[in-house]
Amino acid sequence: MEYISAKLSDYEFDRISGLVYSLCGISLGSGKKELVTARLAKRLNELKLQSYDAYLKYLSGDESGYELLQLIDVITTNVTSFFREMHHFDYIRERILPEYRIKSEKIRVWSAGCSSGEEPYSMAVLLFEEIGNLMLRDVKILATDISTNILTKAKEGVYDKQLVNGVPKMLLNKYFDAFTDRDEYGRTLYNFKVKSDIRSVVRFARLNLMEDWPMKGPFKIIFCRNVMIYFDKKTQEKLVGKYHALLETGGHLFIGHSENLSSISHSFKYVQPGVYLKC
Ligand SMILES: C[S@@+](CC[C@H](N)C(=O)[O-])C[C@H]1O[C@@H](n2cnc3c(N)ncnc32)[C@H](O)[C@@H]1O
Numbered sequence: 001m002e003y004i005s006a007k008l009s010d011y012e013f014d015r016i017s018g019l020v021y022s023l024c025g026i027s028l029g030s031g032k033k034e035l036v037t038a039r040l041a042k043r044l045n046e047l048k049l050q051s052y053d054a055y056l057k058y059l060s061g062d063e064s065g066y067e068l069l070q071l072i073d074v075i076t077t078n079v080t081s082f083f084r085e086m087h088h089f090d091y092i093r094e095r096i097l098p099e100y101r102i103k104s105e106k107i108r109v110w111s112a113g114c115s116s117g118e119e120p121y122s123m124a125v126l127l128f129e130e131i132g133n134l135m136l137r138d139v140k141i142l143a144t145d146i147s148t149n150i151l152t153k154a155k156e157g158v159y160d161k162q163l164v165n166g167v168p169k170m171l172l173n174k175y176f177d178a179f180t181d182r183d184e185y186g187r188t189l190y191n192f193k194v195k196s197d198i199r200s201v202v203r204f205a206r207l208n209l210m211e212d213w214p215m216k217g218p219f220k221i222i223f224c225r226n227v228m229i230y231f232d233k234k235t236q237e238k239l240v241g242k243y244h245a246l247l248e249t250g251g252h253l254f255i256g257h258s259e260n261l262s263s264i265s266h267s268f269k270y271v272q273p274g275v276y277l278k279c
Contacts, residue, residue: 006044008037012052016040019059020075023068024146025210026230028075039074073149077230080115082159082166083122085225088254091275092123092221096252097130106138107131108219110246112209113227114143117154117194117202118163123223124198125167125175134201142215144207155204157194164192209239217246225274226256237264244268247278 008016016036017028028036040055049055059067083089100107107127111120120143127141128134145151164172176192183189207213209227222243228236243253244267253268253276255261261268261276268276 005041006049006051008033008040008052012056015056016052016071020071023210024072024076024208025232025235026075027232036075040071043070043074069148073147076147076150078115078147078150079226080118082118082164084119084166085257085274087272088223088225088274089122089126091272092252093126093130096221097127100131104137107140107221108217109139109141109221110215110217110219110223111141111143112207112222112224112243114145114154114204114223115147116150116159117143117157117204118159119143119223119225120154120202120204121157121194121198122167123221124201125171127201128175128198129171133197135197139201141202142219143202143204145204146206146208148206151204151206157199159192159194161190161192210235213242213246215246218248218251219246220248220251221254222247222251223254225254226259229256229259233264236261237266240264240266240268244278249278251278252276253278 013030013033013036017032020026020028040052044050044052044055047055047058049058059071062068109120109123111123114120120141124134124141127139131137131139143154145154164176167176172192175195175198177195179191179193181189181191224239224243228239231239240253240261247253252271255274255276257274259274261270266276267278269279271277
């Protein structure tokens, strides 16, 4: 394949970062210019465009909105893993779920910025383990993300063996089906598919957190981990206020390990790193 190496000018970077900010709230500081160049180069290559100026023209001429979705897909960072920040799942198991082993109240969870699905599936596995067969309970996990490509992957629920490293062996055997496949070079791939019982309690949907939210709640748990880190303080404050309104009293908000709410104004009670309670 011919490789196109275009230079991104400061003006073009400003236009792209302005667009990304207004579309999805992600603040790309000037330090991100190299990252944007590296990520968008592949897209220019696919479209056989020779410059970022040509790309910007292509983007504004695309009335279908498809290219904007591609731009968002390229810019967003989708790093995630099963049982990431295990202490959050320990907290849920020890402090939130015990009463639901006996109470048959409904449980609603939202994973906002769910990426390829590891976070909501981890939550579903934990719920199955702790409160039994979810088919017999009113339990639903909503999992949303802005990136359409990553949601397609999430819905499939298929992960290669490196990606399930964080899943304890016993849970892997119980909640995943192992199968092999071949890659384009004929090499064997060892894959794991999330079992249908787990998949059936998770509903994936596209949602840009900057737009109106159609759901009404109330949720018992909201995860918005490692998502707000890309937003500015004003946007974070607005989102955190909306999460507060959508949680039931006694509900919890979980945020990522490198995030905290100390520099914004909010109504949550801090519990421990990354864990906030609506009183
Ligand atoms: C680093 S991943 C975090 C995944 C998971 N929550 C975790 O902690 O492992 C961040 C996710 O946020 C999503 N995201 C970024 N901006 C968004 C927005 N405006 N609306 C919804 N999702 C967004 C990205 O597409 C990406 O999948």
